[in-house]
Amino acid sequence: MKPPPAPGLINRSIVLTLLLLIFWGSVGLGAVWARQGISQAANRNRALVSKLADIDRRLDEVNAQVATAVNPDTLLHQNQVMRLTLASPREVQVVRVTESPELRLAQKRNSEIFNLTAATFNTGQAPAFRGLTAALR
Amino acid sequence: MSKGFASNRLSLLAIGVIACFVSVGVRLVFLHVVDRDELLRFVDKARRQIVVEQARRGTILDTRGNLLATSRSEITVAVDPWSLQEYLEIEKNPSKRARKSAAEKIKRGQLAALLDLPVADVEQAFVPMMRPIDPLKAQRDGKVDGVTKDRWVKLREALPESVYDKIEALAVRGITHNRVYRRVYPGDGLAAHLIGYLNKEGTPVSGAEHHFNLYLKGQDGWIESEKDGARRELAQFRSREVPVANGNDVVLTIDSVVQHIIEEELKTIAAQFQPHFATIIASDPMTGAILGLANYPSFDLNHYSKAPLEAQRNYAITDLIEPGSTFKIVAAGAALNEGLVTARTTFDCSNATIDYKGRTLKLPREDELFGRLSVADIVAHSSNRGAAQLAMLMGEQRFYDYVRAYGFGEATGLGLGGEVRGQLASPAKWDGLTITRMPMGHAVAATPLQIHMAMSAVANGGVLLRPQIIKEIKDPKGNIVRTFTAEKRGQVLKPSTAAQLAQLLTGVVREGTAKGFDIPGFEIAGKTGTTQKIIGGKYSTKHHVASFVGFFPASRPEIVLSVIVDDAVVAGGTAYGRVVAAPAFHHIAEQLIQYLDIKPGLPTNRTFLAAQGGFP
Helix, strand or coil, X not given: XXXXXXXXXXXXXXXXXXXXXXXXXXXXXXXXXXXHHHHHHHHHHHHHHHHHHHHHHHHHHHHHHHHHHCCHHXXXXXXXHCCCCCCCCXXXXXXXXXXXXXXXXXXXXXXHHHHHHHHHHHHCCCCCHHHHXXXXX | CCHHHHHHHHHHHHHHHHHXXXXXXXXXXXXXXXXXXXXXXXHHHHHEEEEEECCCCCCEECCCCCEXXXXXXXXXXXXXXXXXXXXXXXCCCHHHHHHHHHHHHHHHHHHHHHHCCCHHHHHHHCCCCEEECCHHHHHHHCCCCCEEECCCEEEEEEECHHHHHHHHHHCCCCEEEEEEEEEECCCCCCCHHHHCCECCCCCECCHHHHHCHHHHCCXXXXXXXXXXXXXXXXXXXXXXXXXXXXXXXXXXXXXXXXXXXXXXXXXXXXXXXXXXXXXXXXXXXXXXXXXXXXXXXXXXXXXXXXXXXXXXCCHHHHCCECCHHHHHHHHHHHHHHCCCCCCCCEEECCCCEEEECCEEEECCCCCCCCCEEEHHHXXXXXXXXXXXXXXXXXXXXXXXXXXXXXXXXXXCCCCCCCCCCCECCCHHHCCCCHHHHHHHCCCCEECHHHHHHHHHHHHCCCEEECCECEEEEECCCCCEEEECCCCEEEECCCHHHHHHHXXXXXXXXXXCCCCCCCCCCCCCEEEEEXXXXXXCCEEEEEEEEEEEEEEECCCCCCEEEEEEEECCCCCCCCCCHHHHCHXXXXXXXXXXXXXXXXXXXXXXXXXXXXXXXXXX
């Protein structure tokens, strides 16, 4: 008759089995936790993509509304309704400036200052402060 | 307890455990091997889904980036009445069920107001109904009775997103929806013949929508994944995914404002002269880029289904007319180019007949009597006999070659579909009089665009260009992926000849057939045309095609403009080009000068107080 197994061996087997159970249980729980995480991330991602698509759709909608609002027919209609009497200029109203506009403006400003100074000189009075600043503007 | 009993118990337990495992194994074998195919089919049907993601069609823009065509999402709202019934049946408490039912009824009233429908119609839609179904498919709900639950009762189509947001906020039980993209054209009828449209099925029918569909349409994407019991996608089970590729944007060469200016002028022409059709084309002579092209009659792209087919025709490329006197640029340009004449060479334009190659030919009639005219006068006063003599100097073949070189008899290549080549017979098929009639624009048929491009060749130094309608392609992020440039078809005239002819054409508005339509400083160069229409095989004296084709400023052209009006009604008179088309040309030119900031070719002699550096 064989002797019964030593209690130490049985104990070690039980501990090993328990450790294995804990290990594989942890692996299983980890896998479930990871899958849950993946699932949540995927759903969040999908929600973001769908939100982006929604924003794009609304942007298109707004762009279409803006384009409708600024089309020449609508603007002309608004011009009439609001009685703005805006009109494009005619050639007879246009003065073509061929030389440098800066020089023309400087010339105009200087001539105004000279006229003002000459007027002051003739009357013998100091030029009004307001008049000078206006000319220098 | 005896040892044998314990041993038996352990054996029984072991057998029980083994039996359990065996039964699980057998079940697994059945599930994975025996019933595998059937179960997989069921699972596939119940859980697997392929979601197609529709590509967004690209937009069409004008040269300044204004939207001409875009896609807008629209919602079709429907009802699943069975869903409401199931929701109420779940509640077993009668009083709670009544409260829920009353709450839903209030919401349905609000829904009716949002949908602008009578409450009774909405209530009717929520009544659960069965609908007939193919008996072979009837087992969908477990019964083979030829009917199924109707879970889609349409309430309203084409709802904007803003309204649907309000409907969604109501949280009405049983409401379902379908989102579709619909093409919208913010300019309504602006450039209708150029842009074209998509029909209700989303198929491009005409214009740029049809011709550039390859760039615009994009590529649908799809996702293979699984869904839960509530038909929501389980994103974590996505197995394959093909991303959607949205369509590219197409930028046209047309300018919305130029287009609007010419369309307004067409409306004026239509109101004043009630023509059969009319066409106005504006383009850049140096690149061939079409800035505006409009036809009368036209139509609203957003309501294309209500427009008659006549209104949908792009007359500029689909219809033929005899060019009339505008064609005289061919004979004059050719004779000058060949060095056979100078601007001062004179011809006797008083004789009704002429000897040509041993035969006496009858020359065409003139609108007024002329004597000897120089080439400059022939162009300015549009002498038919003078033009005939210029062509005779060239001879049939050489004149024909020039007509071909100007682009007549072959399609311009605009590429919007439906373009015709025109009619131009080879000299072998000409009768004896053709050499005298073709130079005045008879015995040849051309589209308005062909006539326009021929004049454009004179404006740009003698180069025949392909008319360009597309400027560039942009990807959905706005990056330019392809640019289109000017395309040369041939050299018609030497640059010096073209410049000389351009100067001769300024005589038309200075002293010739369109006298008085000049704009000081802007050197309008152009040619009037008045063609008798062929009615019943004969040239009619009542029906005409009036035209004015020209460009400005002649010394450095920036715009080529054609106004062609078919069968205008002029009270008590003839629909001459100078009466019908020249005023429109002049009016458009005045507006384009301001809008495009075209500088005068010649200095103007006007003096203003403002011009002297001061203000009143």
